[in-house]
Amino acid sequence: MPEKLHALIIILIIGAVTLATRLLPPLIFSKSEKVPDVILYLGKVVPYTAMGLLIVYCLKDVSVFTGSHGLPEIIALAVVAGTYLWKRNSILSVVAGTVVYMLLVQKVF
Numbered sequence: 001m002p003e004k005l006h007a008l009i010i011i012l013i014i015g016a017v018t019l020a021t022r023l024l025p026p027l028i029f030s031k032s033e034k035v036p037d038v039i040l041y042l043g044k045v046v047p048y049t050a051m052g053l054l055i056v057y058c059l060k061d062v063s064v065f066t067g068s069h070g071l072p073e074i075i076a077l078a079v080v081a082g083t084y085l086w087k088r089n090s091i092l093s094v095v096a097g098t099v100v101y102m103l104l105v106q107k108v109f
Contacts, residue, residue: 068105076101 029035055077062070080097084090 072101072104075104 004047029039059070059073059077062073076097079100082095082097084093087093
């Protein structure tokens with residue numbers, strides 16, 4: 001199978017799955033029936049779990065015994081946490097942390 005066709009098929013499948021995840025909940029839980037408590041609970045805890053998982057994934061290869069000793073990562077993590085506590089805006093926090101991290105690892109300072 002040619003590479004471009006293979007890539008197109010993958011993109012179409014990903015698009016279909018994404019669309020299905022957006023369309024199924026309103027079809028499964030109509031406005032007339034109550035949403036199960038377990039679904040409401042998952043809606044509250046999954047975002048925090050996903051963020052925790054991303055933090056662990058991002059920091060798993062940081063070595064405190066070599067190189068910069070993890071200082072860029074620690075500083076960027078502090079910027080993300082501080083920005084979020086200050087503005088309560090997730091996107092701003094992630095962007096600020098990413099910019100600070102990239103500046104630190106590129107040795108701009």
